[in-house]
Amino acid sequence: MRRRIVATTLLAALVAIGLFGIPLAVAVSQYYVTAERAELERAADGYALEVSADILRHRAPDQVPATEDPTFVAVYTPAGAQLAGAGPQTLDNADDAVRAGGVVVADTGDELVVLVPISDDGTVVALVRAATARTEVFQRTVLTWLGMAGLAAVALLSAYVVARRQARRLARPLERLSATARDLGDGDxxxxxxxxxxxxxxxxxxxxxxxxxxxxxxxxxxxxxxxxxxxxxxxxxxxxxxxxxxxxxxxxxxxxxxxxxxxxxxxxxxxxxxxxxxxxxxxPPVRDAAAVGEELAAIEQEWAPAFAGRGRSLVLTVEPAVADARLSGPVLRQIMTVLLDNAARHGGGTVTITVRDAGGALAVDVGDEGEGVESGTDVFSRRSPGAHGTGIGLALARRLAEAEGGRLRLGRLRPAVFTLLLPLEQ
Structure with missing residues (x-):
């Protein structure tokens, strides 16, 4: 992924540099050509002013003024014959310049050429030719192009550095996400x-x-x-x-x-x-409302033989005011099964079930005559079923009670008494 981000960024930078740099390179080349022609025209105009007095008196100029190399200046007759200066002996395009009557750009294959006429009452009496080699312009253009290429290289290098940093910033969290997803798939x-x-x-x-x-x-x-x-x-x-x-x-x-x-x-x-x-x-569990007295009587009949087989007894006491109260029978049976099983395994003596009114709720107290629970012990913590004194049962019973909107708590430590509070069916 990092390579793709870097490659995409560099490709975008190359396209941007190309779209901007190629037209700029062409414009630079044209600029140098135009600037050189303007320089040649100024040189030709200056020479024309110096020799115009001699030309108008029909005298050949004595000498050509010095010019900066490699600019060559010469003066010609309207017919194209050289009068003075540095340049070809004859001027091939003299007729075109005479007819134009103004500055003429007459480039050849190897030179940039500008022709400036010297006129007398509208008649061209001489031509001043200024020329320079194209290689001079090309050298300056190439130097500028090299500078532009250097800037492009710096831009590409900067783009590469930024792309590497951005790729690292994007790739690292994605790689961590991939590792997280892999660990999640492995079950962590x-x-x-x-x-x-x-x-x-x-x-x-x-x-x-x-x-x-x-x-x-x-x-x-x-x-x-x-x-x-x-x-x-x-x-x-x-x-x-x-x-x-x-x-x-x-x-x-x-x-x-x-x-x-x-x-x-x-x-x-x-x-x-x-x-x-x-x-x-x-x-929500399926609610199968049942009378408290009947449901607990059935539970007593079911569990009494088990306690009798251990030499113990099970006593049920139901207050008349709540005997006909109705609540979820299956939930009550599940919770009572846990509490009675806990009393059978870990308690001692007679097991009592007392049902009473708790002010809008039903209270069921389940106690025995055993040693009870040590202080500081969380009997409702979920531990291995084989652990002594606690385990799955009481934790499950509390969850069942809470699912019904009720509570299950340890009301007394020694001997242990568990109190179940359940809302009554309306």
């Missing part, structure tokens, strides 16, 4: 294009930065969806598998009930995937 979405101070290039850099941010956000959402889906689906799928395996081992199991239970579980899994996709894509 933290890369950012520098600013060059050139609006057009900076606009491309801003677009590239925006693309990197969007791609980084998209991949982060995809990774979050994968992790969230893995976390939220692992326990239900394990339960479904255990349920099916138990049905196979017990020949007296009512398969219809098992199938219906499995269909219910897969339906909940489908809603889970739908909610997680909506969260990952920043689209």
């Amino acid at each position: 979405f933290s890369i950012r294009a520098g600013r060059a101070g050139i609006p057009e290039i900076d606009s491309v850099g801003e677009s590239l930065d925006s693309t990197a941010v969007r791609l980084d956000d998209l991949l982060a959402r995809e990774r979050a969806f994968s992790a969230d889906a893995s976390h939220q689906l692992r326990t239900p799928l394990a339960g479904l598998r255990l349920q099916l395996e138990a049905a196979l081992e017990d020949p007296e199991t009512d398969l219809r009930e098992v199938v219906l239970a499995g269909i219910g579980t897969t339906g909940r899994l489908d809603r889970t995937v739908t909610d997680l996709l909506a969260l990952a894509r920043d689209t």
